[in-house]
Amino acid sequence: MKKDQRFKVILELCQTKKKVYTEEIMECCHCSIATVRRDLQEMEDNHMIQRFHGGALQINANELPMFYKSVDHYEEKDRIARKACEQIKDHQVIYLDAGSSTFEMIKYIYSKDITVVTIGIPHVIELMNRNIKTIVLPGLVYKQTEAISGKITVDALSSYHFDCAFMGVNGIDEVHQITTTNKWEAKVKEKVIKQSDRSFILADHTKFHKVYPLQYAKLSDVTCISCISPIKMKYIKT
Incomplete structure (x- = not known):
């Protein structure tokens, strides 16, 4: 093994x-x-x-390391990542969240002259390897999630406008809507949605009918990219 x-x-x-x-x-x-x-x-x-x-x-x-997430449901996440990248057009500014699903997107980004803004530490290295113009937001680095977050990050987001944003998600539920585990993570995601023309969440089948402590969006605020559609909301199916 x-x-x-x-x-x-x-x-x-x-x-x-x-x-x-x-x-x-x-x-x-x-x-x-x-x-x-x-x-x-x-x-x-x-x-x-x-x-x-x-x-x-x-x-x-409440929050597993990205290493664990990256090997879990890999084929499903790979399909979602491919479909997500179809939404990116040439010359756009996009936001790429931390997490394993958004990380899988990077190898499928072929759009020309784009700028990626991210808080994902592994994402930065992979984006550099692909020669994609990358901006890293300031903030506190969290080793567990390999992400940058905090008040500084939220404040910095006010300076940006995104053509589209791609975010991971912990829980999707019809009553409690879109939820996550960490206060600053929730605030960052909420701010990103406000600064974006289009906001997408990437969700494998394990994310549905799950509820976590902090809501950061309503179902109507985002479009879900997923292999399944068990909850009434906007979807792009793989």
Whole structure:
């Protein structure tokens, strides 16, 4: 089993059991105790889990690291990313949110002479590799989400106007609308929508009928790019 697959299994065990022991991880991952120890050390260093003598504990249940998200439902996210990039036209200024779904978009951006504004740390590197003109918003860097956020970020957004914005989402629900987990993340997304002609959220099937503490948009504020359409709102289907 590859390392990224082992990481995913360990995170899922921690989510399910809250506390998981080394022997269980060895059995589920079909690997040695030395491999488990190395994996747990690396995961703790990246704030993915908390180690204890003999195993690992779940941390931050509300927000998983981008590493985990990037390997989860990859094919579905890839289809959504392709469809999202069809919305980008030449010479536009676009906003690209942090997160795994928007990150997958970058390799499919072929529009000419565009400017991308982003808060995603991995996104910046990938955009540079594609020679895409990129502006990074100021703010506090959050290691867990690999994103920039905070009051400085919200204030800086007032200087921008976007032809279109592409955002990730934690929860979509008919009653509670569009929700997320973090106060500043919610404020950034809310501000981006106000500054954009068109706002899109990229949603795999796991995001529907989920509710998180902070609402940042109504269903009518955004268009959802998804493989499914289980809730009444505007969609672009893949």
